[in-house]
Amino acid sequence: MTESGMVLAARELTKVYTRGSEAIRAVDGVSLTIRRGEFVAFMGPSGSGKTTLVNILGCLDNPTGGELDLAGRSIFGGGKSLGERDLTRVRRELFGYIFQNFYLIHTLTVRENVALPLAFYRKPGAEEEVERLLKLLGMEHRMDHLPGQISGGEMQRVAIARALVNRPEILLADEPTGNLDTRRSEEIGEILQELNRNAGLTIIMVSHNPDLARLGGRRIEMRDGQAYES
Amino acid sequence: MITPFQIACRNLLRKKVRTFLTLIGIMLSTWVMVSLFGFNKGYEKALNRDIENMGYQLMVMAKGCPYEAATMMLQGGKGLRYMEQSMVNDIVKEPEVEKVTPILMQAYFDPNKGESGGIAGYFGVDPASYPAMKPFFRFRSGGWFHDEAAQEVVMGYEAAELEQREVGDMTMVPEKNVQLKVVGILERTGTQDDGTIFVPLKSLQRIAGTAKITTVGIKVKKDADMSKLETKLYQLKDVQVVSFSQVKQTILKLIATARVMVLSIAIVAILIAMVGVVNTVLMSVLERVQEIGILKTMGAMPGDIFRLVWTETLILCSVGGIAGIGFALLFAQVTDILVRRILPYAPGGGLVAIDLPLALLTLVTIVGVGLLSGLYPAWKAGRVRPLESIRREG
Ligand SMILES: Nc1ncnc2c1ncn2[C@@H]1O[C@H](COP(=O)(O)OP(=O)(O)O)[C@@H](O)[C@H]1O
Ligand SMILES: [Mg+2]
Numbered sequence: 001m002t003e004s005g006m007v008l009a010a011r012e013l014t015k016v017y018t019r020g021s022e023a024i025r026a027v028d029g030v031s032l033t034i035r036r037g038e039f040v041a042f043m044g045p046s047g048s049g050k051t052t053l054v055n056i057l058g059c060l061d062n063p064t065g066g067e068l069d070l071a072g073r074s075i076f077g078g079g080k081s082l083g084e085r086d087l088t089r090v091r092r093e094l095f096g097y098i099f100q101n102f103y104l105i106h107t108l109t110v111r112e113n114v115a116l117p118l119a120f121y122r123k124p125g126a127e128e129e130v131e132r133l134l135k136l137l138g139m140e141h142r143m144d145h146l147p148g149q150i151s152g153g154e155m156q157r158v159a160i161a162r163a164l165v166n167r168p169e170i171l172l173a174d175e176p177t178g179n180l181d182t183r184r185s186e187e188i189g190e191i192l193q194e195l196n197r198n199a200g201l202t203i204i205m206v207s208h209n210p211d212l213a214r215l216g217g218r219r220i221e222m223r224d225g226q227a228y229e230s
Numbered sequence: 231m232i233t234p235f236q237i238a239c240r241n242l243l244r245k246k247v248r249t250f251l252t253l254i255g256i257m258l259s260t261w262v263m264v265s266l267f268g269f270n271k272g273y274e275k276a277l278n279r280d281i282e283n284m285g286y287q288l289m290v291m292a293k294g295c296p297y298e299a300a301t302m303m304l305q306g307g308k309g310l311r312y313m314e315q316s317m318v319n320d321i322v323k324e325p326e327v328e329k330v331t332p333i334l335m336q337a338y339f340d341p342n343k344g345e346s347g348g349i350a351g352y353f354g355v356d357p358a359s360y361p362a363m364k365p366f367f368r369f370r371s372g373g374w375f376h377d378e379a380a381q382e383v384v385m386g387y388e389a390a391e392l393e394q395r396e397v398g399d400m401t402m403v404p405e406k407n408v409q410l411k412v413v414g415i416l417e418r419t420g421t422q423d424d425g426t427i428f429v430p431l432k433s434l435q436r437i438a439g440t441a442k443i444t445t446v447g448i449k450v451k452k453d454a455d456m457s458k459l460e461t462k463l464y465q466l467k468d469v470q471v472v473s474f475s476q477v478k479q480t481i482l483k484l485i486a487t488a489r490v491m492v493l494s495i496a497i498v499a500i501l502i503a504m505v506g507v508v509n510t511v512l513m514s515v516l517e518r519v520q521e522i523g524i525l526k527t528m529g530a531m532p533g534d535i536f537r538l539v540w541t542e543t544l545i546l547c548s549v550g551g552i553a554g555i556g557f558a559l560l561f562a563q564v565t566d567i568l569v570r571r572i573l574p575y576a577p578g579g580g581l582v583a584i585d586l587p588l589a590l591l592t593l594v595t596i597v598g599v600g601l602l603s604g605l606y607p608a609w610k611a612g613r614v615r616p617l618e619s620i621r622r623e624g
Binding site: 055060061084085088091092095097103105107108112115116117118119120121127162166 | 231232233234236237240241243244520521524525526527528529530531532534616617
C-alpha cells in the first residue's frame, strides 16, 4: 500500500485495434489514478471504449501503449508487460469481476459457484466467506439451488459473492445491471454502495444507467476513447 | 468446498450421451486388449497343461512312424513300424530318465463305427508303469486292469460314449473278433486320450500277434538336460524322438500368426477409442471457452485449467478401462469360444487368463494412452484468455 492510498495509476493508456487497413483507437491516451476505497463510475455512449479501458485496468487485456501500476507495482509500461502467470497472480490477489451476463456455471449450485474460485486459489479464511457473503447478499435461502432456478437479480448477487470470496481490493463491474429491470438494478446498486461504504471495497464500474452511475462518488465520461472527469 | 475433481465430473455429466458413448469406446478397446493379453498368457498355460497331461515329455518311436496317432489311424495301422520291447531297458539306464513306459499302438477298422465304419485306436499299455505316468486320470466309473494280461479294456470318455459302453459290458476288438470286458471309463480330459481304448500291453500284443511295441513314453527327471538326453536317444538304432517341448514351440509359432492379427485389431480399437477421447474432450473444451475464460478471471492458472481438462480425460479412461476389464472377466467364456474358432490348435480348459497384474497393466496402458490424447485439448484449454469470455458476449 502506498502512503497516498493510491491503488491504481494509469498514464497515457492506449489500445489500438486494426481492422484491415483501419486503426481504431478504442482507448486513446487515458491517464487517471484511483485511491483505495473509491467508487468510480465510467459512463458514455456505446463503443466509446469503456469496456476496453476497464479490461486493461483490470489486467484482462493488454494496452497497446502507456503504463499501469497496481498497488505500487508496475504491470504494463515501457513496452513490456507481465506474463500470463504473473497477470493471473495480480488478478486473483487484487480483483473480483462481475459482468452483464453473470457467467455462473449452470451445473453447479449457488454455493458451489461462489466457492469455485477457491478450487484454484484461496486466501486464508476464504472458506468462511462463502456463507457470510451469501447471507450478506440475502441469498442464504437459495444456497443449494441451481442458477437456472433463481432470478437474474439473484444471479448477479451470486456473481458478486463469487467475485468477493477471495476478498479482493477492487471490484470491477462492467454493466452489472445491463440485463436487469429497474428494481433489480436498484437493489444491485445498493449492494455495491454498501460494500463500498461498509467494507471499504474499491469499485470500478461501467454503466450507462445514470441512476446507477450517480452512486459512485466519482464519475468519468468516456468519449471516443478519451476520459473526461466530471 | 468444491474440488477440481468434482468440477470435472460435473462437466462430463453435462453431456451424458456423449460421455457414455466415449466410455463405450474405451470399454470395448480395453476389453479387446485385456482379452488379447489374457489369451497370450492363458493359451500357453493351457498348452503347458495339455503337455503336462501327456505324463511324459519325450516319446521314442520306430523310425518312419508318424508323429501323431491320428495320422496312424488314417492309414489304418498299416504304416506302423515296430521296435523291440527291450529298448525300454536301454532307455531307462540313462541318468536323465525318471520313468519309462512301453506302448503298443494299434488301429483297427470298425465297420460299425459311424455311418460307413471308422478306425478305432487301441493303446496297449503296461499296467505297472502307465497309470503312474497319468496320475491325473480320473475314472468316471470302474478302474484300471486287474492284472497285466487281463482280457479287459479301459475306455476314454468319448470312446465309451461312442460305443455306449458301461463298466461290465463286453466289447469286441474289430478285425480280430476278440471279446474284452470294460473295467473302467475315464473322465473327459480334453486330449486325445478321450478317444482311446486302453488294453493291457500283453493282451494287445497277443491280439496283434507281436511281441514288439511302437512307442516308449519317457518322463524326464526334473531339471535334467533334455536336449542332451534327446541326442543320446537318437543314437539308438532306427528310432526317432518326439519332444513335446518342440511340438509346443511349433504350435506357439502358429499361434503367433493369429496373435498378430488380433493385435492389429486391438491397436485399431485403441486408436478409435483415442480419437473418441480427443473428440469428446476437445468438443467440451470448445463449448466451454467462455466458462474457461471466467475460471481464469477467478484466478485459475493455465496449469489449473490444463489439469481440470486432463482430469476429465483421466476419469473417462479409468471408468471406461475398469468397465472394459470387468466385461472381459465376465465374458471370458465368450472370448474363449470366439478365439477357438480362429485357432489352428486349441488346448482344453480356459484359454483366457486375466489376473490382477494383467488387469492393472491394461488399465495403466489405457489411462496412459488416454492422457496422451488428452494433452492437446488440455493444452488448448489452458491457453484460453480470460477476455474470450467477455468478447463472446454479442
Ligand atoms: N476485439 C476487438 N477487435 C476490434 N475492435 C474492437 C475490439 N473490441 C472493441 N473494439 C472496438 O473498440 C471500440 C470500443 O469498444 P468497447 O470498449 O467495447 O466500447 P464500450 O464498452 O464503451 O461500448 C469499439 O469501436 C469497438 O468496435
Ligand atoms: Mg462495453
